[in-house]
Amino acid sequence: MLDTVWLRTFLAVAETGGFSRAARALELGQPTVSQHIRKLESVVGRSLLTRDSHTVELTGDGEAMVGFARGILGSQQQALDYFAGPEPSGRVRLGVSEDLVTGWLTDIAQRFQRKYPRIDLDLTAGLSAPLHDRLARGELDMALIKQPDGEPSGRVLWRDELVWVGRPDTEIVPGDPVPLVVYPEPSITRARALSALQQGQRSWRISCNADRLNGLSMAVRAGLGVAVFARSVIPDGLVPLDYGLPELEPIEFVLSGRDPVHGTPMSALVDMIAEAGRPEVAGSH
Incomplete structure (x- = not known):
């Protein structure tokens, strides 16, 4: 030595x-x-x-x-x-629902980086249910996700309407199976869509499975079928549909994870996410 x-x-x-x-x-x-x-x-x-x-x-x-x-x-x-040094350092592991990886999240990440340039942000985007499981296993510090069914899992940030979404020229022939573009299981929006169709006694077919937001949005834009989104995160180029499709239960977006110590970078990130509020609905301004 x-x-x-x-x-x-x-x-x-x-x-x-x-x-x-x-x-x-x-x-x-x-x-x-x-x-x-x-x-x-x-x-x-x-x-x-x-x-x-x-x-x-x-x-x-x-x-x-x-x-x-x-x-x-x-x-x-x-x-x-x-x-x-006066600036803290370290790492924050954040899981984010696939639907929220948009400009809304970009603004939050930029604000966080400017305030804490020496904090590394590990960002994992994915489906809410698997992110919830990873959080439970200690692989994430916090997760911004849709509320898992029947299981309070964190601080509710906003409640949102779920809507059927498609291209502006989408037509669904009465009596034909509803063509669905969905995330693979386990997916909360997939489960909500199938449950609503079952209760409404509507037939359906899975026209496309896509495990990422970009793929799912592309499939709907290509006319492969309709999808279910929270109204605040409908992708550009797609619109809510009203063709007698069954009503969907609303969804809650929550921030889950251990309570951060006040004054820490993780606490600041929680505050930034909470202050940002619900993403702005496209076409509302």
Whole structure:
């Protein structure tokens, strides 16, 4: 183990050219300086300095040790400066419902980065039910998700209407199975859609499965079928439909996770998400 005290003493000797001058610079006794050098040479098993009654010179190994010592001490100082800085550092692991990975989330992430530039944000987008499970396993610090069915899971941020969505020119022939574009199981909106159709005694077919928002939106824009979205997060180019389709139960978006300590970056992120409120409904301004 290379003791940083020995390394600092060694550099002082190398830079001042003598044990006495190094002792004065470090405010140490000369015997202490000599002891540090002996211990350092003993650890590396090499002679680092040549001495006579008048001069001290570096050996070849001593020249190499100067570079190593400066690097080790420099890294140590960088670490101390990093953790002693006024800005906190660390990592926040945030899970977000696939439907919310929009400009709304971008604005929040930008605000957070400006306030905490040294906090790393691990962002996981996905379906709400799997994110809820990952949170329960401790793989996420918090999750912004749709409320799992029948299970209060966090702080309710807003309540939203679920609507059937399609292209503006979508037509559904009465009596034909409703073509559905859905997320794979487990999906809360998929379950709500199928439940509503069953209760309304409407037949359906799964015309497309898509595990990401972009794929699901693309499939609906391509005319492959209709989908279910919260009204506040309907993708661009798609519109709510009213073709006698059964009414859907509303949905709640919640922020789940352990309660953050007040004044911490995680607490600030929670406040930013809560203050942002419900995403603005397209076409409302």
